[in-house]
Amino acid sequence: MSEVRLVLRDAAREISGVCHGSTADHLIAALSAEPETIAELEKAVEHFYKRGDGHSFLGWFAPGVDDEPYDAGVVIVDLAARLIACESTYSSPGRYGFVLYHDGRAATDLQVNYHLPDDWTIVSDVLDWRARAEELRRQRLRQPPLDAREVLYGRPLLEFIAAACFERFGRAAVANNPPTVEEGKVVDVPLEATYRTAFAGIAARWRRVLEAERS
Numbered sequence: 001m002s003e004v005r006l007v008l009r010d011a012a013r014e015i016s017g018v019c020h021g022s023t024a025d026h027l028i029a030a031l032s033a034e035p036e037t038i039a040e041l042e043k044a045v046e047h048f049y050k051r052g053d054g055h056s057f058l059g060w061f062a063p064g065v066d067d068e069p070y071d072a073g074v075v076i077v078d079l080a081a082r083l084i085a086c087e088s089t090y091s092s093p094g095r096y097g098f099v100l101y102h103d104g105r106a107a108t109d110l111q112v113n114y115h116l117p118d119d120w121t122i123v124s125d126v127l128d129w130r131a132r133a134e135e136l137r138r139q140r141l142r143q144p145p146l147d148a149r150e151v152l153y154g155r156p157l158l159e160f161i162a163a164a165c166f167e168r169f170g171r172a173a174v175a176n177n178p179p180t181v182e183e184g185k186v187v188d189v190p191l192e193a194t195y196r197t198a199f200a201g202i203a204a205r206w207r208r209v210l211e212a213e214r215s
Contacts, residue, residue, distance in 0.1 A: 004088050005070040008058070009133070010037045011080040017061035021090030023049075024075045026102065028084060028093045029114040036079055048112050050104040067126065076129050081136035084122045085129035093122060160209065164202040 006024050007016040015038065026049045033044035042057045051057055067074055073088030086093055095118075101110040121136060123129070 001072040001089055003071040004090060005066065005068060005074040006061075007065055007067050007074070007076040008038050008041065008061070009065070009076075009078040009080065011137075013038065013063070014065050015058065015061040015063055016066040017058070018070050021072055021088060022099070022102075022107065024088075025091055025093065025099050027077065028075075028116075029097070029099045029112065031077070031079075031084075031116050031120065032114040034117060038079070041077075041079065048099050048114075049102040067129070074126055076126060076133075078129075078133045078136075080140070081133040082117075082120045082140065083129070083133050083136050084120060085126040085132070086122070086124060087126050092124065095120065095122065157206065160206055161202065164205065 002021050003018055004021050004024050005016065006019050006027070008014065008027070026045055027041060029048050030041055030044040033040075033047070035041040035044050038058070045057055049057070067076060069087065072090040073086070075088055075093075076083070076085040078085075084093055096113070096115040098111040098113045100107040101112050102108070121132070123132065
């Protein structure tokens with residue numbers, strides 16, 4: 001008994017299908033990347049399971065929810081509710097653990113660790129999973145979490161980098177690659193080194209901005 005029924009839900013859609021129990025384990029490990037959609041989850045699982053070119057990890061799943069246990073059981077993952085409901089004889093997911101990296105052909109001996117955020121709820125009883133999921137969804141809607149990705153990778157970061165680069169590299173002194181003193185001798189600093197130093201300073205300023213936002 002090694003196959004399970006797997007149900008995946010996000011705020012916009014839900015799919016289900018039968019897969020090997022290890023596939024469900026790899027998808028649960030991928031939750032450590034904090035995906036909010038099924039598409040993001042499918043992308044995140046590539047850290048643990050190499051896909052073939054053009055191969056969709058969930059391509060055979062069908063729209064809708066079929067939570068009837070199959071073979072080893074059933075695993076339900078609701079991204080919008082941050083809920084995992086699992087009744088399976090194959091494995092019992094936890095908040096942290098490891099999976100064996102799959103190279104696209106077979107599982108390897110390489111262990112890849114994962115650790116899920118604290119706001120994930122994991123239950124071993126799937127009898128009332130729908131009611132629990134709806135309750136958790138309502139709670140998240142009342143207290144929407146901060147999506148740090150928008151700050152780390154979105155428009156605020158891009159605008160900060162653009163402004164800092166314009167300020168730093170728009171100066172004639174930097175463009176002229178001024179000399180410096182090293183052990184009593186005047187030497188020319190390679191332009192590449194100047195850029196590296198400048199970019200390191202910009203990164204440090206961005207970290208200070210994030211720290212100020214958190215405090």
